[in-house]
Amino acid sequence: MISDYIKTKFTAIVGAENVDVSPAGRLVYSYDATPNFQSMPDAVIAPRNTKEVSQIVNVCREEKIPIVPRGSGTNLAAGTVPSEGGIVLLFKHMNQILEIDEENLTVTVQPGVVTLNMINAVEKRGLFYPPDPSSMKISTIGGNINENSGGLRGLKYGVTRDYVMALEAVLPNGDIIRTGGKLAKDVAGYDLTRLLTGSEGTLAVITEATLKLIPMPETKQTMLALYQSMDAAAKSVSEIIAAKIIPATLEFLDRPTLKAVEDFAKIGLPTDVEAVLLIEQDGPAEIVARDMQKIADICTREQAVSVQIAATEAEALALTSARRAALSALARLKPTTILEDATVPRSEIANMVKAINEIAAKHNVTIATFGHAGDGNLHPTCPTDARDHDEMERVEAAFADIFAKAIELGGTITGEHGVGMMKAPYLEWKMGPEGIAIMKAIKQSFDPDNIMNPGKIFAKETRKRLVISQ
Amino acid sequence: MISDYIKTKFTAIVGAENVDVSPAGRLVYSYDATPNFQSMPDAVIAPRNTKEVSQIVNVCREEKIPIVPRGSGTNLAAGTVPSEGGIVLLFKHMNQILEIDEENLTVTVQPGVVTLNMINAVEKRGLFYPPDPSSMKISTIGGNINENSGGLRGLKYGVTRDYVMALEAVLPNGDIIRTGGKLAKDVAGYDLTRLLTGSEGTLAVITEATLKLIPMPETKQTMLALYQSMDAAAKSVSEIIAAKIIPATLEFLDRPTLKAVEDFAKIGLPTDVEAVLLIEQDGPAEIVARDMQKIADICTREQAVSVQIAATEAEALALTSARRAALSALARLKPTTILEDATVPRSEIANMVKAINEIAAKHNVTIATFGHAGDGNLHPTCPTDARDHDEMERVEAAFADIFAKAIELGGTITGEHGVGMMKAPYLEWKMGPEGIAIMKAIKQSFDPDNIMNPGKIFAKETRKRLVISQ
Numbered sequence: 001m002i003s004d005y006i007k008t009k010f011t012a013i014v015g016a017e018n019v020d021v022s023p024a025g026r027l028v029y030s031y032d033a034t035p036n037f038q039s040m041p042d043a044v045i046a047p048r049n050t051k052e053v054s055q056i057v058n059v060c061r062e063e064k065i066p067i068v069p070r071g072s073g074t075n076l077a078a079g080t081v082p083s084e085g086g087i088v089l090l091f092k093h094m095n096q097i098l099e100i101d102e103e104n105l106t107v108t109v110q111p112g113v114v115t116l117n118m119i120n121a122v123e124k125r126g127l128f129y130p131p132d133p134s135s136m137k138i139s140t141i142g143g144n145i146n147e148n149s150g151g152l153r154g155l156k157y158g159v160t161r162d163y164v165m166a167l168e169a170v171l172p173n174g175d176i177i178r179t180g181g182k183l184a185k186d187v188a189g190y191d192l193t194r195l196l197t198g199s200e201g202t203l204a205v206i207t208e209a210t211l212k213l214i215p216m217p218e219t220k221q222t223m224l225a226l227y228q229s230m231d232a233a234a235k236s237v238s239e240i241i242a243a244k245i246i247p248a249t250l251e252f253l254d255r256p257t258l259k260a261v262e263d264f265a266k267i268g269l270p271t272d273v274e275a276v277l278l279i280e281q282d283g284p285a286e287i288v289a290r291d292m293q294k295i296a297d298i299c300t301r302e303q304a305v306s307v308q309i310a311a312t313e314a315e316a317l318a319l320t321s322a323r324r325a326a327l328s329a330l331a332r333l334k335p336t337t338i339l340e341d342a343t344v345p346r347s348e349i350a351n352m353v354k355a356i357n358e359i360a361a362k363h364n365v366t367i368a369t370f371g372h373a374g375d376g377n378l379h380p381t382c383p384t385d386a387r388d389h390d391e392m393e394r395v396e397a398a399f400a401d402i403f404a405k406a407i408e409l410g411g412t413i414t415g416e417h418g419v420g421m422m423k424a425p426y427l428e429w430k431m432g433p434e435g436i437a438i439m440k441a442i443k444q445s446f447d448p449d450n451i452m453n454p455g456k457i458f459a460k461e462t463r464k465r466l467v468i469s470q
Numbered sequence: 471m472i473s474d475y476i477k478t479k480f481t482a483i484v485g486a487e488n489v490d491v492s493p494a495g496r497l498v499y500s501y502d503a504t505p506n507f508q509s510m511p512d513a514v515i516a517p518r519n520t521k522e523v524s525q526i527v528n529v530c531r532e533e534k535i536p537i538v539p540r541g542s543g544t545n546l547a548a549g550t551v552p553s554e555g556g557i558v559l560l561f562k563h564m565n566q567i568l569e570i571d572e573e574n575l576t577v578t579v580q581p582g583v584v585t586l587n588m589i590n591a592v593e594k595r596g597l598f599y600p601p602d603p604s605s606m607k608i609s610t611i612g613g614n615i616n617e618n619s620g621g622l623r624g625l626k627y628g629v630t631r632d633y634v635m636a637l638e639a640v641l642p643n644g645d646i647i648r649t650g651g652k653l654a655k656d657v658a659g660y661d662l663t664r665l666l667t668g669s670e671g672t673l674a675v676i677t678e679a680t681l682k683l684i685p686m687p688e689t690k691q692t693m694l695a696l697y698q699s700m701d702a703a704a705k706s707v708s709e710i711i712a713a714k715i716i717p718a719t720l721e722f723l724d725r726p727t728l729k730a731v732e733d734f735a736k737i738g739l740p741t742d743v744e745a746v747l748l749i750e751q752d753g754p755a756e757i758v759a760r761d762m763q764k765i766a767d768i769c770t771r772e773q774a775v776s777v778q779i780a781a782t783e784a785e786a787l788a789l790t791s792a793r794r795a796a797l798s799a800l801a802r803l804k805p806t807t808i809l810e811d812a813t814v815p816r817s818e819i820a821n822m823v824k825a826i827n828e829i830a831a832k833h834n835v836t837i838a839t840f841g842h843a844g845d846g847n848l849h850p851t852c853p854t855d856a857r858d859h860d861e862m863e864r865v866e867a868a869f870a871d872i873f874a875k876a877i878e879l880g881g882t883i884t885g886e887h888g889v890g891m892m893k894a895p896y897l898e899w900k901m902g903p904e905g906i907a908i909m910k911a912i913k914q915s916f917d918p919d920n921i922m923n924p925g926k927i928f929a930k931e932t933r934k935r936l937v938i939s940q
Binding site: 101102103104105126147148150154155158159161162171175176177178179181182183184185186187188189190191192194195197198199203214215216238241242244245246284286287290343344345346347372374375376377410411412413414415416417418419423427430431432434435436437438439441442443444445446457 | 571572573574575596617618620624625628629631632641645646647648649651652653654655656657658659660661662664665667668669673684685686708711712714715716754756757760813814815816817842844845846847880881882883884885886887888889893897900901902904905906907908909911912913914915916927
C-alpha cells in the first residue's frame with residue numbers, strides 16, 4: 001500500500017478522481033490477458049498529459065515505487081501485471097488522435113487510442129496502417145508500441161516497429177524526450193525510437209507517437225486452401241515465396257484449431273482436413289487477380305485438396321473472421337488457455353509443427369497450432385486447466401521444449417507477444433548470457449532504480465534447459 | 471604509437487602481414503571522404519574472423535586503445551577518422567557473401583562485402599536489396615549498417631535499418647553476441663539489431679549480418695520533369711503523394727547542380743530551368759505505366775515546362791546516372807566540397823530550399839542543392855576551398871544556419887550521412903540535452919572505457935546556437 005503522504009502527492013498532480021486506491025479498483029488491474037499471473041497494484045493513476053506523467057515518474061523515482069504503464073492489458077506474456085506492486089498508469093485521458101497528416105503520410109496519436117479506432121480514422125482518408133494484432137479491437141497504440149505488436153499482415157508489411165517514426169517519452173529520471181520525426185531518414189544518434197518500441201514499458205513511458213501510413217491498397221482477395229498433410233501446406237508456402245509472390249496474409253490452421261473454430265463460428269469450414277492455408281493478397285486489381293491465380297495453381301500443384309477464392313467480400317470476411325476467432329474458439333474448450341508464439345524461419349514451419357505435435361504427445365497434453373505461416377510466427381495453443389497442477393507442470397514442460405526447438409531451428413521464443421514475466425526465464429536461451437548482460441546494462445542505463453515495469457524481460461533465474469529428445 | 475609489446479600481441483592474433491604500423495600504411499587510413507578531418511591511427515589491423523576481432527577488442531580494452539571499424543571510408547561525417555589514434559580495423563579478409571537463402575529471402579554477409587557486389591549477386595537470383603547509397607560501388611555492407619545508409623529508394627523502400635534482420639557483433643568487453651534471426655517477427659528483449667544499426671561503430675564491431683531481401687520489381691520506368699520554379703516542383707511532389715502514389719525514387723536537382731552535372735556528364739540536360747525532378751516507378755508493367763501516366767499528368771498540371779518519360783533503358787540509365795553524378799560533378803568546381811544532408815518532412819521541402827538559398831546569400835557562399843525530394847532528405851552542397859579560412863568560416867556559419875532551420879521545420883541534422891565528428895557539435899540541437907544524456911548513458915553501458923570509435927556522435931562541446939535571421 002502507498003502511504004497517505006504519497007497518495008496526496010499523486011492527487012496533487014492528477015486530481016483525486018484520477019487516483020484509485022480502492023481494493024476493487026486495484027483488483028481490475030491486478031492481471032492482464034495472461035493466465036496464471038496476478039498481483040495487486042498499490043494504486044491506479046490516470047494522468048491527463050505528458051507533464052503529469054513526468055511528475056508522477058518523479059514521485060515514483062524519489063519513493064522507489066514501481067510504474068506499470070498499461071493499455072488495454074491484452075498482452076499474453078504477463079507484461080502488464082504489477083508483479084512488484086506500485087502504480088498502474090492508465091491512458092484513458094490520453095486517447096486522442098492528434099493529427100492525420102496527409103502530405104507526410106503520418107498519424108500522430110496519444111498512447112491510449114484504441115488501435116482499430118485509429119485504423120478506421122486513417123482508412124477514411126484512404127490511408128493504411130498495416131499492423132493488425134488480433135486484439136486490435138480493444139488494444140491501444142501505446143500497448144502495441146511497447147510490445148512491438150505484429151499481426152496477420154507481418155509478412156508483407158512488417159510489424160509495429162516498422163511504422164513508428166517518432167516518439168515522445170518520459171524517462172525514469174523524469175526527462176521528456178522526443179525521438180525521430182516525420183522523417184523517412186534520420187540518423188541523428190542512436191535509434192531511440194526503435195529501442196523504446198518493444199521495450200515493454202521497462203525503459204520509459206511513451207506519451208505520444210507519430211506513425212507512418214501508406215496508401216490504402218486498391219483491392220483485396222481472399223483464398224482458402226485445404227490440405228491432407230502439413231508438409232504439403234508448408235511446401236505451398238515455400239513455393240509461393242519462391243515464385244516471388246509476397247501475399248498480404250498467409251495464415252495456417254491445423255485440424256484441432258479448425259474444428260474448434262467451426263464449432264464456434266459455424267461458417268461451414270471443413271473439419272476433416274489436416275491443414276488450412278488462408279491467403280490474402282492486396283494491391284491493384286489486375287495484380288491481385290494475377291497473384292491469386294498463380295497462388296491457386298501452386299496450391300493445387302502441391303496437393304491441396306481444395307482451393308477456393310472467396311467470391312464476395314462477405315465470404316472473404318467470414319474466412320478472415322474465422323482465423324481471427326481461433327484463439328476465442330480454442331479458449332472455449334477448457335477453463336485455461338495457454339497461447340504461445342514461438343517463431344521460426346519460414347522454411348522451418350513444417351519441421352516446427354511436426355515437433356510441436358511430438359512434444360504434445362510426449363508430455364501428454366493437447367496442443368492446437370495456428371498462426372502466421374508466411375512469417376514463421378506460430379501460435380501453439382494449449383487448452384488446459386490451471387487447477388490441475390499435474391497437467392500444468394506437463395504444459396510448462398511442453399512449452400519449454402517448444403522454445404528450445406524453435407531456437408534450435410533458428411527461431412525465437414517470442415515473435416510478437418513479448419517476453420514479459422512469462423517468458424523471462426527463457427530469454428537467455430535465445431540471447432545467451434552475453435546478450436542478457438548487455439540488455440541488462442541498457443536497462444540499468446535508463447532506469448538505475450528499476451522502477452519501470454520491474455520483473456519483466458529479465459528473470460531472477462533462467463530456466464534450466466533440458467536436451468529435447470529428438 | 472603503439473609499443474612493440476602491443477604490436478606483438480596484435481601480431482600473435484592476426485599474423486604480421488595483417489598488422490601495419492608503417493607511416494605510409496597508417497596515412498592511408500588517417501582520413502575518410504570528409505574534407506578537413508585527418509588524424510593518424512597507430513596501427514591498421516585486418517582480422518580474418520570474428521574470434522580474431524574479439525581477441526583484438528580484448529587487447530584494446532586492456533590497453534585502452536581506441537578502435538575505429540572501417541569499411542571503404544566513404545562516409546561524409548568524419549565517422550571513420552581515427553581522431554584519437556588507436557587502431558583502424560579493416561575487413562578486407564571478412565568480405566564473403568556467406569549465403570543467399572531463397573526460401574527465407576535473406577542474404578548473410580561479412581561486413582567487408584562491397585554493397586554493389588552483394589546487390590548484383592542477389593539480383594542474379596531475382597531478388598532485390600533496395601538500399602542504394604550513392605557510394606554503393608565502393609562502400610561496404612558493414613559501413614552501410616554502421617551508418618544506417620539511405621539512398622535514392624528510401625521513400626518507397628526505406629533505408630538499411632529496414633533490411634537488417636540479424637547481426638553478429640563483438641561488444642567492447644570482447645563478448646560475441648548474435649541478435650535477431652531470419653525472422654520477420656522477433657520481440658525477444660530489446661531491439662539490439664536496430665540499436666547497433668546506425669551506431670557508427672561506437673557500440674560494437676559488427677562481424678556478420680543477415681539482410682532481408684524482397685522479390686525484384688518486374689519493371690521500372692524513369693521520367694524527367696523540368697520546372698521554372700522550385701515551388702512548382704515541390705507542389706508536384708506533394709500532389710504525387712496526395713494521389714496515393716509512392717514512386718521508387720523522387721529526386722530533385724536545382725539549377726546550379728544541373729549545370730555542374732551537364733558540364734560533367736554531357737548528356738543533354740537542360741541548364742536553363744530552376745528545378746528538375748527525376749522520378750522512377752517500379753513494379754508490374756501495367757501498374758508502372760499507369761502510375762507514370764498519372765505522375766506525368768500531375769507534373770504537367772503543376773506547371774512543369776517539360777515532362778519526358780525515358781523511352782529506352784539506356785536513356786533511363788543516363789538520367790539516373792546524371793543524378794548519381796551530382797556530387798562528383800559539383801566536386802569538380804572547387805578544391806573542397808562540403809556536402810550536407812539536412813532533412814525535413816516532405817511537406818517542407820520548398821521552404822527548406824528557399825531557406826538554403828537565403829542562407830547562402832546571407833553568408834556570401836555558393837550552395838547547390840539536390841537530393842531525395844520524396845523523403846525530404848536534401849543535400850545542400852558547397853563548393854569551396856579549405857585553404858580560404860575566411861570563406862570556410864562563412865561556410866560553417868551557413869551550415870549551422872541550415873541545421874537550425876531544418877530542425878525548426880521539424881527535420882533533423884542528418885538524414886543518412888551520420889553524425890560522426892562533423893555533426894557532433896549539432897546533435898544536441900536535435901535531441902536536446904535530455905536526449906544526449908540518455909544516448910551517452912547507452913554508450914557508457916556498452917563501452918565504459920570509451921574505446922569504440924571515440925570522438926564520434928558526442929561532442930566535447932555543443933556549438934552555440936544563434937537565432938537565424940528570418
